Amino acid sequence: MNFYNNVGKMGLGSRLRRLGELLSEQASLVYGLYDVALQPKWFPVFYALSGGEEKSITQIAEEIGHSHPSVSTIVKEMLKNNVVTESSNKGDGRKNYVKLSDKGRSINERIQPQYQDVNAAIERAMAETQYNIWKAVEEWEFLLNQQSLFKRVESEKKRRESKDVQIVPYADEYQAVFKKLNEEWITTYFTMEETDYKSLDHPREYILDRGGHIFIALYKGQAVGTCALIKMQDSTFELAKMAVSVAAKGKGIGWLLGNAAIQKAKELGATKLYLESNTILKPAIALYHKLGFKKIIGVPSPYDRCNIQMELTL
Known part of the structure; x- marks a missing residue:
């Protein structure tokens, strides 16, 4: 247990897997105690078929929350052990259905006392725990369905790197990189246009000196x-020339730039921010929505x- 004490919560998956393996090992002994010829990993499939009806692999997988390949393997x-039988669907020859065999139904009758004793044993064990x-498992399953561990770690990575x-x-020392960053993304998807060159080659004259x-x-x-x-006219500014290096993606830089621009616009007394983009730039459009921008029909x-x-x- 020192390993888990040292590694901390990063080892959650490994520790749960260890607990699962421990339970499976002890479950094998329980099946032997009742002379039931089942393997612990078969149980979800076996139980799904215990009502007597035949089911497809897809139906079973959806019912027990396992992947199709996993159920197929089980x-x-x-x-192979004659616990189930398989037959082709008359309406769709590509789909096979399975149900308990005579041996499987016999096991289902003999396993009922085991169900009662296992459930009682677990209830007593849970009564001994704080x-x-x-x-807790139900809660974690809900949380991870709402937002995956990958997304949660990705958010923490972005939060740390954004610091x-x-x-x-x-x-003026940034003129070259200002042009380079914008030129990179424009030429990746589109073609540089005359207006691009004006603002990127002469940012001070075209942008800064005009307010x-x-x-x-x-x-x-x-x-x-x-x-x-x-x-722009009146109290409106255009949010433009947003570009982030490919090497720096995923650090929340677009979000920080967007918020800095919004804050500056407010300080300048702006009432509206306007932008132009293209819908193939899905991450950019998602960022603009997150910043609060709404689609409009503007001037050409x-x-x-x-x-x-x-x-x-x-």
Whole structure:
């Protein structure tokens, strides 16, 4: 147990697997005690068939929450041991159905006392524990169905790495990287246009001197992302030129840049933020929705690649 004490909660999966293996080992002894010719891993399939009706592999898999290949493997083992029988579906020859064999039905009759004793033994064991493992497992299954462990770890990774991100105002030393980052994503999906060259080659004249702002994202001191606020008519700014290096994806940099731009727009007294994009850029569109932008029908865009316009009311 020292291993689990040392590794902590990172070893949750391994510890649960160890507990599962321990229970399976002891369950094998229980089956022997009642002279029941079943393997513990067969039990979910066996129980699903114990009502007497025949079922397809897909039906069983859905009922017990196992994968189709897993159920298929178990059924093959049970067929080999004559616990179930298999037959083709008359309406669909591609689908096979299984049901308990004579041997399986005999086991089902003899296993009933075992069910009673095992259930009673587990109830007594749970009464000796401080925490109800059954309810805890149900709760964890619910939580992981709501958001997978992968997504939870991904969020923590993003949260940790975002602490090393710094959003700074534009300086002339960033002109080359401002152009490079935007040129990279544009040429990956589209073609550079005349308006792109104007703003990327001359950001100070085209954006800053006209009342706009440019933000640079630094990750551990290296410029890896950028976005701009371009002054439009009245109290509206355009959120534009957002780009993040492929090498820095997944660190929440787009979110930090977007929020920095929104905060700056509010400080400038803006009432609306406007942007243009393309629906093939799914992560970008998802980010804009997360920031609060809504799809609108705006004025004609100077960019051929634009097929969606969005707006945020501040």
